[in-house]
Amino acid sequence: MNWGSSLRLTLVKKCQRSNVDLTLNLDCIEPLANHLDLSLRQLEKVYTNLAVFYGSSSENHFKLVPVVVFLSVVKVVDPPLFDQLLHQKASFGEVTNQLNIHHLNEETENNRKLFGLMSWVRYALLSEQEFKELPEEDKIKRYGNSMWEYNISRERLIPIFAQQQSMFVVK
DSSP, X not given: OOOOHHHHHHHHHHHHHTTOOHHHHHHHHHHHHHHXXXXXXXXXXXXXXXXXXXXXXXXXXXXXXXXXXXXXXXXXXXXXXXXXXXXXXXXXHHHHHHTTXXXXXXXXXXXXXXXXXXXXXXXXXXXXXXXXXXXXXXXXXXXXXXXXXXXXXXXXXXXXXXXXXXXXXXO
């Protein structure tokens, strides 16, 4: 996929200023863009959302890239779903149904990236009961280890980042 070079350059600059890994952002955007068949205009809006988000975040501000990218894409392709996520009204099952992301496997590179991204979304959207019922060997049980220093609860990840992204509108 050949994305507009000026859009990519804008995101590069914002990522550098915000101390964010550009490769990780692109690794998260690409599988969603391919799965949802985003148009160039939609990609432009996603890049703009990310550039504004990173540009308005301090360097030390916690940024969970897979979740931030996911929300930026959802904000563009399905605003009502974004609103449900903002207000904690959507479950992981509802999100995957709405976006037609089912039965992910890790057979292809794109699927591996999409699976990884959606694992973070799943981590953030599971209810406390669902999370407790996960088998100990489920990888998402350990995701919280990378967040303890920020003192953010798992259930607040999506609403926090959605609220930050809802403060601006890209037309």
